[in-house]
Amino acid sequence: MDLVAVWAVIVFVFVCEENQTVQIGTGLPNQVRNVRPDLIPAWAARAEQAGFSTLTTVGRYAYPGVSDTVALAAAAGATSTIGLLSAVMLAPTWPGSLLAKELAGIDGVSGGRLRVGLGVGIRPDDFVADGFGLAGRGARLERDLVTFREVWAGKEVGGGPNPAVPPGTREIPLLFGGWAPAVMDRMARWGEGYIGASLPAPAVAPSFDTAREAWKRAGREGSPRLVALAYYALDDPEAGKRNIYDYYSGAGDEFATMISSAVCGSAEAVRAAISTFEDIGADEIMFNPATTDPDEITRLADIVF
Template identity: 40%
Template structure:
């Protein structure tokens, strides 16, 4: 199982230099990917912009939106161009993870309704694939640049319903679970595989998950402060999210083992703080 690390793009107070230094250290430490969390109504950096900054100071590590709330990007052709640009500028390292999101305020702030968002996401994915295929749109030809990978960047889709799993099988390359437990992952993963087989897809879907972490002195306080704020809209359930955060090297190791046993292909540890020591502490914990 690959082990990635999230950028602290949604951690309040993270300065640009810290984000860039974090990216460089993550690549040096050997993590498989840099992930980003998507949310509009919160203090944080937009995902594609954050990953573009990371791309400029790295050369190997994958760049994964985990996940970008695609329906909020209403100009689908422009989103396709932005994704292809990041993919081309990073020499094909973009993994575009997309989902619907679970916060009404993100949609309200965008002047959008949450109704029909699943249908809109499918329309977006279909349109982006057409753009990435080089379909001509005007006198100048196609919307460029051409992605490095034929057909466009790798597409990873979120969601926990049967409909979401079917969407993965029809339109995606894989599936991501956003911050659940290893048991939740192990329970959901067979549904993804079943939908994949039913759709007649070859091989298997790549399956990813997120897990939160905080390490070193003050780990509990750091995880509590960030996660209770970020997930405050969930009420008491936010404390369950906090309880699942890995706040020691032993918890990191057990989290890795549990997700690997559940069939996870890549686990991305999402930080709850932006101190650069967190990168090294996590690397030591999984060594």
Template identity: 40%
Template sequence: MKIGLGLPIDDPALLLTWARRADAGPFSTLGLLDRLVFDNPEPLVTLATLAGATSRIRVQTEVLIAPVHNTALLAKQTATLDRLSGGRFTLGIGVGGRADDCLAAGIDLHRRGRRLDEQLTVLRRIWNGEPYGQDVGPIGPRPATPGGPEILFGGFAPAALDRVGRFGDGFLGAALPPAHMAGLFRDVEAVWRTYDRPGRPRLVAQASVALGPRSTVDRALHNLRDYYAFTGRADHMTKGLLTTAREVRAAVGAFHDIGADEVVLYCWAPDPDQVDRLADALF
């Protein structure tokens, strides 16, 4: 099973260090979250920079809030990132849930699901080199990956799982322990069969971690609370933070047992020495 790293967001200047260490080590993926009205680096710009500083590791959005993006520009940006990275880009995508993000982007919060469905049809058409629409020609460049980058859908609602079968390559499950994630994985597999898709969906789990001295753990707890404050469940989210090598190994093993193809360990503190600590703990 593959192990990826979710990148911290509160000190962007350190992310090149994170990326180079991870690329030199055993990790499979670098993930980065997306928000508009928050103090985080823009993920596509950041991942393009990190892709240029690495040679092996994949880069992935976890997840990009597509409805707040202009669709034609998003198609061009993601195709460019896939092309420049040599096909190492995975588009984790979802609808988001913050009203302020939608207000800032000028979109209707209540139509974001329908907007995403419309966007996905257009993205696939553009990535395949077809015209954007009537009186508008193709939008390049063509991605390195035929048909466009790999797409993983995040979310918990039935509509999110249904999109895996209709549009995607797999599912990215975040913020749930293995016992609860198992049900979502089985639901995704059932949707995949409903749409008569060949093979099986790729199943990716995410867990929040902080390995290191007390200062690293405290920084991670602070960042988790800050990020999830809008949900009213920030304290619940901090209780799921894995802070020992034993806890991390147990979680990875449990996700493996329910069929995960990859586990992305999301690091909420900027301490880059966590790359080496996690490698030592797992490999």
């Protein structure tokens, strides 16, 4: 190869790296129906080796999967560099002080790689703990956010002399998902960013705009971190769509159909998702698996890297 050709390659690589401003993460299959829990650690390690920025979880209780906290803890122990994010965890289904301790432990095990995406939930069957029902969940989350900070700061708990967490526990960065005005206000007061719904970019763009507006109204500097979510199933797209429909079917046929029809089933669809989410200002795109085939990690990596 002559010097001109070498220079051309260097310039090409430099331009590609400069133009790729969005980070690409991938999900754990923790809420694919009947997932084998022992798949989670190996999946996490493989995603880290492939070069993804972040591992995400999808959360709900009333479904045969693995909870966010367990999946994130398993991923934390199986990896050393990749980021961890719940996208999103239904925080009001938990007692706030207990969840704060769980999250602090996961963050500590990971070496400070956890970010927590929070939502309030919409399905009554996810709210199973006595005193933690669907009603009043927004107000509970507001109280829990105060509790989180107190627990992570080492305040004594339970009326006794002891804190719940060891010294050095940090305040874990929070992001928020949802559509209601209260969500955007909460994000601007407490969070570092916003997580969009698992829908195509044109459907997510208005919520990204609203998040930016709420951030500005709150007097925050800069912009919120904007995270986009997309499902993918590259080897068997139809199976992936069936799985995603099944997961969201409790929210009604229209909603389940809308999300399942957006599953990326080809390289072209993945690239189009990246391009359109970049266009609306996403800082990071999380491609969540719609099946439990570990080879999907490699298929996705071959497309995006």
